Amino acid sequence: MAEAARKQRSAAAPRPVRCIVKLGGAAITNKGELESIDEESLRSACAQLRRAMSDGTSPEKVMGMDWSRRPGDPADPVVDAEGFAGMAGLGLDSNFVVVHGAGSFGHFQASRSGVHKGGLHSTLVKAGFVATRISVTSLNQEIVRALAREGIPSVGISPFACGWSTRQRNVESADASQIIESLHAGFVPVLHGDAVLDELLDCTILSGDVIIRHLAQLLSPKYVVFLTDVHGVYDRPPTDPNAVLLKEIEVDDNGGWSIVKPALQGNRNGVEISVAAHDTTGGMETKILEAAAIARLGVDVYITKVDTEHSLRALKGDVNASSDDWLGTVIRSAK
Ligand SMILES: Nc1ncnc2c1ncn2[C@@H]1O[C@H](COP(=O)(O)OP(=O)(O)OP(=O)(O)O)[C@@H](O)[C@H]1O
Numbered sequence: 001m002a003e004a005a006r007k008q009r010s011a012a013a014p015r016p017v018r019c020i021v022k023l024g025g026a027a028i029t030n031k032g033e034l035e036s037i038d039e040e041s042l043r044s045a046c047a048q049l050r051r052a053m054s055d056g057t058s059p060e061k062v063m064g065m066d067w068s069r070r071p072g073d074p075a076d077p078v079v080d081a082e083g084f085a086g087m088a089g090l091g092l093d094s095n096f097v098v099v100h101g102a103g104s105f106g107h108f109q110a111s112r113s114g115v116h117k118g119g120l121h122s123t124l125v126k127a128g129f130v131a132t133r134i135s136v137t138s139l140n141q142e143i144v145r146a147l148a149r150e151g152i153p154s155v156g157i158s159p160f161a162c163g164w165s166t167r168q169r170n171v172e173s174a175d176a177s178q179i180i181e182s183l184h185a186g187f188v189p190v191l192h193g194d195a196v197l198d199e200l201l202d203c204t205i206l207s208g209d210v211i212i213r214h215l216a217q218l219l220s221p222k223y224v225v226f227l228t229d230v231h232g233v234y235d236r237p238p239t240d241p242n243a244v245l246l247k248e249i250e251v252d253d254n255g256g257w258s259i260v261k262p263a264l265q266g267n268r269n270g271v272e273i274s275v276a277a278h279d280t281t282g283g284m285e286t287k288i289l290e291a292a293a294i295a296r297l298g299v300d301v302y303i304t305k306v307d308t309e310h311s312l313r314a315l316k317g318d319v320n321a322s323s324d325d326w327l328g329t330v331i332r333s334a335k
């Protein structure tokens, strides 16, 4: 592509993004088992994404786009090249951005070496940085392949490799031109939480939740979905049998928030949170803070459980927080 045309396209406002979705590490990996993918949840999330993207003209047959041989496959993959050639289009409104977390990939390497706290002069931190990136980029590859098997034209994009960096853990520089170019070209960018360089700390871990807030500011999606391993935000850790699911949270202009549904005894607004010891990015606490910042932009946020009817509704943007059969948390602006 000619350089001038490329620059012009980067500068032009992209087609409005429909949805930015986080495939939470807790949702698509087995968090207690090192580098283990929850294949069933990942397959379901990809199939639901395809259904949410379908524009009603999708062909019955999914044109798989993962043409690599998998370990243990007896033969080369069969590629239906003629089937592709005869297709008018994919039948998908693929104007989505996918960001995934690390789950049982990355967090272990990062917490073991302290990458999130910085200090690249230490050999352990340097080694941990490399190990963390190997781990999260290999997960990224598997997620891109799972989406490709569903016929979703996905491309992996690594924040570190695109030069994203932080200052005291806040995003400092984040070149989104590759993401915007990819969307223009009809691809679904698939980013991930990553180890990055930090101006003050040398290095740190950039959470997928923080990436999503940054992208929401830049791309103004219609809605944002966080898929995780619990139904949404509870008033206390969901392992507590008395935990209550908070179905609707309103955020005001100053970032203050109030629980709209259900009405809690004593008008309580606090949420108790527990975070796993090896989690380097703050777990549910970070998610709630980032979700509130996104809601302040006027973008509705849905947090719900992967592989449920509720996750499909969220991905389609078809959520009614006041309906009793919705299980999830809606975080929205009070305005
Ligand atoms: N008050 C709370 N409400 C909801 N979940 C909570 C709460 N406190 C703790 N949690 C825990 O938060 C976890 C989900 O947050 P987590 O950050 O692990 O999700 P994720 O985004 O799917 O994973 P990752 O950060 O690896 O990408 C759940 O497993 C849940 O047990």
Ligand SMILES: C=C(C)CCOP(=O)(O)O
Pocket: 025, 100, 101, 102, 103, 105, 106, 107, 110, 132, 136, 192, 193, 194, 195, 205, 206, 207, 208, 209, 280, 281
């Ligand atoms: C490299 C790591 C550990 C990325 C963490 O991203 P998150 O799971 O979205 O918080």
